Amino acid sequence: MEIVEKAKLAKEAIRTWQRVKSSLRNKVLEEMALILINNKDEILSANRIDLQNAQDKGISGALLDRLALTDDRIMDMAQGMREVASMPDPLGEVLHGMVRPNGLQINKVRVPLGVIGIIYEARPNVTADATGLCLKAGNAVILRGGSEAVRSNQRIVALLRQALVNVELSPEIVQIVEDTDRAQVQQMMKLNQYIDVIIPRGGAGLIQAVINHSTVPVIETGVGNCHIFVDESANLADACAITINAKTQRPAVCNAAETLLVHSDVADEFLPQVYEALKAKGVLVRGCTQVKQILPDVELASESDWETEYLDLTLAVRVIKTFDDGLDHIARYGTRHSEAIVTESYTHAQRFLAEVDAAAVYVNASTRFTDGSQFGMGAEIGISTQKLHARGPMGLNELTTTKYIVYGKGTTRA
């Protein structure tokens, strides 16, 4: 079926779906969890074909690892569904209500976004995770995963749709773009009539392609060139612990630190100690010329290092002359994701928090906390690095919009 037909079906189905009570929406997610567990073997055998095809194409390493499903990963997908089911319902909340002087009663109420398109890479677990979050918030979902995962995704979506049928609801609120060529996804990004928002999940290339081609509104997620700025007044033990945590606790994610900025007044004392700790964790350091004077055996950084989201155990390190130079560096190279300062200066802490333009700004804490569960919102669909609609971790509330509900008594405008 053509993507336009699927999108139309999703748009139509949402008129019924949005009337479904939260208890039944939760039941759908429970049913989805169950059906995934009960049909594990079927999913795994579809996944084995995907894996074989990927290996035949020469895909290996991290990409292959993300594509691979196991018993445990399927259990995690089911567990994720159950956790989302147990979260509070975001819908119906009255965000603001008033009676106007003319008696008009106006309530601003949280409602579903509508039809959400998710464009992602070859990670079949996203298929279930994204569906759970979108459906819980009353939305329909159109999934377009990476072509390497096509059979796994087809299988998972067939099961999720069956779960809807099992509870006597229309399966059309979950749609998958099965075509692996680019024509359908290109078309999908222009379906403003049927799709309310597209959320790309994946690397910088994928996100940029969606931004460039979509006329449907996009929520930009992901790229994090995050900094740790060690100020002259920093507690150096804290600075060391925070640097190690932000760089090494999970280097492949967007909230990991990529550049360490060190004030020149503490560089002589701090750099040798943090370098020891980094080396012990297997981190490769690429430093500016001043760093190299203090740590002669590090590699020399080039301009491109300040711009790079390594997503692995590499850290760019730069000595900074003044606090303002530090802010300038972050303004120039940061991607407005998560930025941290380590300082004991009240004034510098306040200025950093106010002046650094990012989704999350930290004093004396690791950038690794920018995450839905760490921020207390449960599962997340991604981390927004744009300023419209949602900024930072996006949970269920960020998958909703609002509507003004107005009660009159034959009220007309004077």
Add this chain to the structure above:
Amino acid sequence: MEIVEKAKLAKEAIRTWQRVKSSLRNKVLEEMALILINNKDEILSANRIDLQNAQDKGISGALLDRLALTDDRIMDMAQGMREVASMPDPLGEVLHGMVRPNGLQINKVRVPLGVIGIIYEARPNVTADATGLCLKAGNAVILRGGSEAVRSNQRIVALLRQALVNVELSPEIVQIVEDTDRAQVQQMMKLNQYIDVIIPRGGAGLIQAVINHSTVPVIETGVGNCHIFVDESANLADACAITINAKTQRPAVCNAAETLLVHSDVADEFLPQVYEALKAKGVLVRGCTQVKQILPDVELASESDWETEYLDLTLAVRVIKTFDDGLDHIARYGTRHSEAIVTESYTHAQRFLAEVDAAAVYVNASTRFTDGSQFGMGAEIGISTQKLHARGPMGLNELTTTKYIVYGKGTTRA
């Protein structure tokens, strides 16, 4: 100067501007009001050249009227600035705050969006109005008005920038695209690095062009194909008053009604009385075949009438068989702006409010209330008909984003 240079200047200037206290931001707007009044004659003479050029190009009627400035209109612009200055500061509000189990203190705080691009038609008053709202909310603004108003806009912007200089602030937070060809505005819509959001203000063609070409996130405003649905249980006197108000109180605006839907059970009684009232107001009616049976002298509507935003004294009228048919018509032809039902049925009122997908849904009230001032938010920058970020009238809050401010104590993630 090239647009990319201007956008860069705006982006840089915002780092200082966002530190400016609200009392000084208000003083800037007061200064702007004053400078507009004191230099009225200068603005009027620039406007006279624009008007002459427009007339030479054969422009007339409503377009010419919108382009024309008068003493009163300039006073209104100044008065608008003063009103925005007197509104509460949207910035700094803590929307949500918590302490996490690990001691991390997280506040979600309202901050400026950043650099806002406004693309609009030949209405020089928008130049001042949009600047006032954007600046009050801590943003920089890049203005691109219709080419017919270029001299008026240049003069107004020069004065607004002078006002900033007068209070010893950088004028670079107000930029104007002076070039009247399309090259610069095309470039502007791709400057994701420097521009945070673009808001188009104008007709459907302008808005669609911006959606199609912009990679910068867009807030879609405007088009309103709004319906009044007269249910079988309606109080017909209310229905008549609401129809007349929604159609005729100000027909050229987006929240005016364009189609009247009448339940077949009340068509015989209601249509003659509403038609009399509409005729008395000079409204031309285009009706479906059933309407024509009751009102033989109306014009016959075609399919395109259900899709048309007339923006003048024309009304499409259709007889509807069931309540659900009414919802279907609105789902198919509505533009998700403002929709109203007139009914005494509790169940139909509740279903209409829940199931109609629009920025504002009304029971027993005119669609004309969808407006910033009517909703108690003061001046507005436009009415969003998209679901991301802002929906319905956009006031100062809608010109902001949020930022997570996180206080740790050497806190790292386990």
